[in-house]
Amino acid sequence: MGGSMKAPEKEILGTKMNHRHRPKITALVVDDNMVVRAIHHRLLQDLGIENQVAVNGKEAVDVHSSGQYFDLILMDMDMPVMNGIEATRKLRAMGIRSTIAGISSRSLEREKQEFMEAGLDDYHEKPLTADKIVSILHKISNHSG
Amino acid sequence: MERNQQLRRQLASMRQSLFDQGHLDEQFILLEELQDDANPNFVEEVVTLHYRDSARLITTIERALEKSPLDFNKLDGYMHQFKGSSTSIGAKKVKAESTQFREYCEAGNGEGCMKTFQLLKRDYATLRRKLEAYFQLARQAGPNEIACRPK
Numbered sequence: 001m002g003g004s005m006k007a008p009e010k011e012i013l014g015t016k017m018n019h020r021h022r023p024k025i026t027a028l029v030v031d032d033n034m035v036v037r038a039i040h041h042r043l044l045q046d047l048g049i050e051n052q053v054a055v056n057g058k059e060a061v062d063v064h065s066s067g068q069y070f071d072l073i074l075m076d077m078d079m080p081v082m083n084g085i086e087a088t089r090k091l092r093a094m095g096i097r098s099t100i101a102g103i104s105s106r107s108l109e110r111e112k113q114e115f116m117e118a119g120l121d122d123y124h125e126k127p128l129t130a131d132k133i134v135s136i137l138h139k140i141s142n143h144s145g
Numbered sequence: 146m147e148r149n150q151q152l153r154r155q156l157a158s159m160r161q162s163l164f165d166q167g168h169l170d171e172q173f174i175l176l177e178e179l180q181d182d183a184n185p186n187f188v189e190e191v192v193t194l195h196y197r198d199s200a201r202l203i204t205t206i207e208r209a210l211e212k213s214p215l216d217f218n219k220l221d222g223y224m225h226q227f228k229g230s231s232t233s234i235g236a237k238k239v240k241a242e243s244t245q246f247r248e249y250c251e252a253g254n255g256e257g258c259m260k261t262f263q264l265l266k267r268d269y270a271t272l273r274r275k276l277e278a279y280f281q282l283a284r285q286a287g288p289n290e291i292a293c294r295p296k
């Protein structure tokens with residue numbers, strides 16, 4: 001499955017992410033499904049990533065409008081009120097340069113393409129696993145040099 | 146001690162049968178791996194959350210299937226949500242039936258939707274019953290033995 005990370009791997013990840021004594025990585029989980037939010041929250045927590053949740057794209061935009069910043073945003077595509085594509089566009093238009101990873105159950109290439117073009121840095125199909133999060137996190141560490 | 150060992154063996158057997166019978170997939174194992182001393186009941190909490198959330202969707206879909214003509218877009222939307230939640234807890238059979246239902250929606254096949262939904266409800270209820278029994282036994286066996294991945 002590729003979803004399991006053993007304790008030593010998590011320690012190595014923690015060392016890599018904090019090797020220059022950087023502040024802890026922060027994340028925002030954006031998903032309308034409460035079960036998915038709970039799991040993603042726990043997955044990030046287990047990797048030592050402080051995180052909050054938002055129930056739709058509008059809430060994600062509002063939390064940024066209030067001045068909060070996150071290193072990583074895990075963005076679902078299909079959400080009521082404001083979907084992930086629109087939310088991603090809005091966040092980029094606001095100047096938000098966080099790493100935004102689309103996390104969706106959609107598998108068609110054109111659907112993924114539309115989401116990527118909205119401003120994603122990465123895209124993964126659900127279910128999200130620790131391995132997928134690690135690959136996303138490597139993009140954050142590469143961006144920050 | 147012996148009674149506890151018996152409970153543990155029963156628990157392990159119950160857990161394995163859920164996988165052998167095709168009710169659960171590896172996503173359930175991922176949930177188990179997120180369980181630790183700080184989150185000792187994580188799997189049961191997530192599963193409980195799922196059944197609370199999905200029960201509402203089952204009712205919504207049932208009502209939508211009573212309408213004529215059927216609104217396949219709405220049905221597909223509801224089932225997309227239901228599938229997402231089921232996938233998250235590793236409900237393998239239910240996930241497969243959700244996918245089938247959505248294919249019937251795309252084809253505009255109302256009869257297919259209804260038949261598949263009946264199967265889905267049956268397997269949904271079966272898994273719910275089995276998981277409730279599993280967690281009840283796990284509580285009896287003690288916190289260290291709740292859904293640990295076999296070595």
